[in-house]
Amino acid sequence: MSDRTAEAPRARLPLVDPFHRAITYLRVSVTDRCDFRCVYCMAEDMTFLPKRDLLTLEELDRVCTVFIERGVRKLRITGGEPLVRRDIMTLFESLSRHLRSGALDELTVTTNGSQLARYAEDLVRHGVRRVNVSLDTLDPEKFRKITRWGDLAKVLKGIDAAQGAGLRVKINAVALKGTNEDEIETLMTWAHGRGMDLTLIEVMPLGEIETHRADQFLPLSAVRARLQERYTLEDLDERTGGPARYVRVMETGGKLGFITPLTHNFCESCNRVRLTCTGQLFMCLGQEDAADLRTPLRLSEGNERLEQAIEEAISRKPRGHDFVIDRRRNRPAVSRHMSVTGG
Ligand code: SAM
Ligand code: SF4
Numbered sequence: 001m002s003d004r005t006a007e008a009p010r011a012r013l014p015l016v017d018p019f020h021r022a023i024t025y026l027r028v029s030v031t032d033r034c035d036f037r038c039v040y041c042m043a044e045d046m047t048f049l050p051k052r053d054l055l056t057l058e059e060l061d062r063v064c065t066v067f068i069e070r071g072v073r074k075l076r077i078t079g080g081e082p083l084v085r086r087d088i089m090t091l092f093e094s095l096s097r098h099l100r101s102g103a104l105d106e107l108t109v110t111t112n113g114s115q116l117a118r119y120a121e122d123l124v125r126h127g128v129r130r131v132n133v134s135l136d137t138l139d140p141e142k143f144r145k146i147t148r149w150g151d152l153a154k155v156l157k158g159i160d161a162a163q164g165a166g167l168r169v170k171i172n173a174v175a176l177k178g179t180n181e182d183e184i185e186t187l188m189t190w191a192h193g194r195g196m197d198l199t200l201i202e203v204m205p206l207g208e209i210e211t212h213r214a215d216q217f218l219p220l221s222a223v224r225a226r227l228q229e230r231y232t233l234e235d236l237d238e239r240t241g242g243p244a245r246y247v248r249v250m251e252t253g254g255k256l257g258f259i260t261p262l263t264h265n266f267c268e269s270c271n272r273v274r275l276t277c278t279g280q281l282f283m284c285l286g287q288e289d290a291a292d293l294r295t296p297l298r299l300s301e302g303n304e305r306l307e308q309a310i311e312e313a314i315s316r317k318p319r320g321h322d323f324v325i326d327r328r329r330n331r332p333a334v335s336r337h338m339s340v341t342g343g
Contacts, residue, residue, distance in 0.1 A: 192254025286321025
């Protein structure tokens with residue numbers, strides 16, 4: 001992919017939705033594939049999309065660039081597992097021009113860590129400063145049970161490599177009833193001891209999986225209450241425009257985040273939209289409505305139709321989601337898996 005440093009983004013009107021929320025954050029899923037099969041995310045036997053349906057790396061760059069021209073300041077590359085997409089570093093390399101021009105504040109990635117040892121230095125070279133690594137347990141057997149196919153040692157090596165290359169690492173852990181519920185404190189002291197923040201995530205009802213969601217669901221209010229018996233948690237005022245709320249753990253000095261889409265409403269400050277690897281734009285993680293950007297993207301080399309489609313999509317961004325995990329209704333609130341929309 002060529003470096004298009006010379007093409008400075010043109011100033012345009014920022015994207016603002018009907019509820020006056022400026023869209024400044026785009027999450028991009030670059031693949032629906034993954035080398036793991038986490039029990040809360042995928043069924044073991046997943047059918048993946050045919051390659052022709054995926055946006056090419058050049059197309060992904062084009063869409064991201066239009067969003068940046070229209071006011072997006074932060075890009076997160078995700079998946080599926082983004083680092084298993086072939087030649088993915090060329091996308092980071094080409095997007096890094098927007099960091100150099102100052103049009104973009106941050107380029108980040110969410111990864112399962114399996115490929116980090118290989119790519120940490122490249123990521124740094126392409127302007128990435130922080131990565132989120134998903135890790136739900138430090139017990140190798142439990143790790144294998146949760147991810148089905150993952151190898152904990154490889155992920156830990158990846159985290160070492162990331163920190164060694166100078167990346168700031170945040171650990172994301174999904175709180176799972178009866179699985180890692182007794183390990184949250186261990187994860188926290190381990191992460192904080194290595195200078196990494198930890199964010200806990202509640203299981204969201206996305207996509208059909210083998211297990212009943214209510215069997216996995218552990219409300220973070222309970223986790224917090226338990227931690228508070230032993231630790232002093234001081235609320236931080238930080239707002240990211242997303243569902244995370246942060247506390248400082250006074251005893252460790254580290255930051256702990258809680259992502260509670262089911263027990264808290266965070267929608268009023270939502271600043272983000274999500275692009276799937278096939279070019280569907282989801283205005284809300286918890287709703288089915290999406291806009292097709294692949295068709296306008298492929299219709300012409302110019303970006304006019306693409307921009308129109310984006311504007312039209314943003315004008316439909318809903319006020320909020322309506323997730324529920326209901327014992328009587330064992331259906332996902334949203335039929336697509338997290339690996340499709342990108343976490
Ligand atoms: N493969 C990468 C990873 O695992 O970090 C990126 C994609 S993954 C879909 C992004 C995040 O979504 C991960 O932290 C994962 O734990 C989380 N996730 C997946 N399915 C989820 C669900 N049903 N509820 C809550 N979080 C989920
Ligand atoms: Fe793969 Fe991430 Fe989903 Fe786990 S959570 S199966 S690593 S996409």
